[in-house]
Amino acid sequence: MGANKDIESYLNKVFLKDIMEVLKELPDKSVDMVYGDPDYNVGVKYGDKSYTKNFNEYIEWYIELARESMRVLKDTGNMFLINYPKQNAYLRVKYLDEACYGVYDYAWVYNTNVGHTPKRFTTAHRSILHCRKTRDNKFYKNNVAVPYKNPTDRRILKNLANGSTGRMPYDWFYFDLVKNVSREKTFHACQIPQKLSEMLIKSCTQPDEIVLILFGGSGSEIEICKVLNRQYISAEIDEKYYKMILDRLTKGLIEEKYKLRLKKYEIKNIERQLTLLEEQRKYLTNNRRKK
Numbered sequence: 014m015g016a017n018k019d020i021e022s023y024l025n026k027v028f029l030k031d032i033m034e035v036l037k038e039l040p041d042k043s044v045d046m047v048y049g050d051p052d053y054n055v056g057v058k059y060g061d062k063s064y065t066k067n068f069n070e071y072i073e074w075y076i077e078l079a080r081e082s083m084r085v086l087k088d089t090g091n092m093f094l095i096n097y098p099k100q101n102a103y104l105r106v107k108y109l110d111e112a113c114y115g116v117y118d119y120a121w122v123y124n125t126n127v128g129h130t131p132k133r134f135t136t137a138h139r140s141i142l143h144c145r146k147t148r149d150n151k152f153y154k155n156n157v158a159v160p161y162k163n164p165t166d167r168r169i170l171k172n173l174a175n176g177s178t179g180r181m182p183y184d185w186f187y188f189d190l191v192k193n194v195s196r197e198k199t200f201h202a203c204q205i206p207q208k209l210s211e212m213l214i215k216s217c218t219q220p221d222e223i224v225l226i227l228f229g230g231s232g233s234e235i236e237i238c239k240v241l242n243r244q245y246i247s248a249e250i251d252e253k254y255y256k257m258i259l260d261r262l263t264k265g266l267i268e269e270k271y272k273l274r275l276k277k278y279e280i281k282n283i284e285r286q287l288t289l290l291e292e293q294r295k296y297l298t299n300n301r302r303k304k
């Protein structure tokens with residue numbers, strides 16, 4: 014499919030379009046990384062819009078998205094798809110395991126105040142599927158290495174002497190959700206923390222390489238590409254988010270008009286939670302002193 018135009022004409026552009034249309038135009042094996050954080054089909058409203066479908070229809074759409082993405086990915090490329098575990102499990106079994114050289118299911122874990130139910134454990138992680146198209150995928154440990162936990166261990170000392178900058182991160186990552194009071198928060202309904210997307214982008218690309226950000230959203234991942242000097246291609250179907258992305262990229266900051274305006278009761282709730290946290294902290298400190 015597609016492949017009418019040269020990839021150059023798509024670079025460093027965001028399209029106000031359905032990503033499927035953009036994908037179908039892109040040439041085969043033309044991008045170094047695909048990064049996808051789609052709507053998860055759990056009823057989220059983006060302002061007045063919702064993309065929720067019947068579950069089977071959603072999975073068919075998700076498979077088609079992954080199939081086209083794999084087509085445009087270079088043989089040395091990597092694809093990361095973020096979703097809730099069930100959606101990613103279906104995609105993996107129904108399509109990815111056959112189509113990829115390797116598929117790895119990572120977990121992004123976070124603390125949450127919502128989703129608590131009395132009859133099951135609380136969902137507090139998302140699945141990130143990492144797909145290697147071939148065994149020759151590029152992966153840059155030194156871009157993402159974390160400090161060794163036991164740097165005085167003899168084997169670690171040897172690694173350090175041989176130039177190692179640290180260990181490969183584990184396949185689970187802790188990053189706080191983007192909170193309403195975070196510096197990077199906008200009026201967008203669901204944002205991925207920039208520290209997380211930064212780690213994924215750095216793990217498999219170098220400056221000037223091409224990252225296809227399937228869903229523009231608030232522009233958080235596209236901004237990371239710009240800061241890291243990666244070339245990007247992206248699409249966003251909703252005009253209000255599209256405009257925010259363009260402004261964010263041009264001005265290098267999130268203008269006040271795009272920031273989340275908290276309602277009075279939300280500010281009161283946050284203040285109450287901060288007071289409770291402070292009380293808990295004092296209680297724990299006092300208890301520790303008594304012991």
Ligand SMILES: C[S@@+](CC[C@H](N)C(=O)[O-])C[C@H]1O[C@@H](n2cnc3c(N)ncnc32)[C@H](O)[C@@H]1O
Nearest residue numbers: 031032050051204205228230231233249250251
């Ligand atoms: C989960 S959000 C992505 C948020 C993003 N990761 C961030 O941190 O800002 C999904 C986005 O995809 C957009 N969207 C939904 N369906 C789309 C489609 N078919 N093509 C392009 N964008 C779409 C929605 O408007 C929404 O902004």
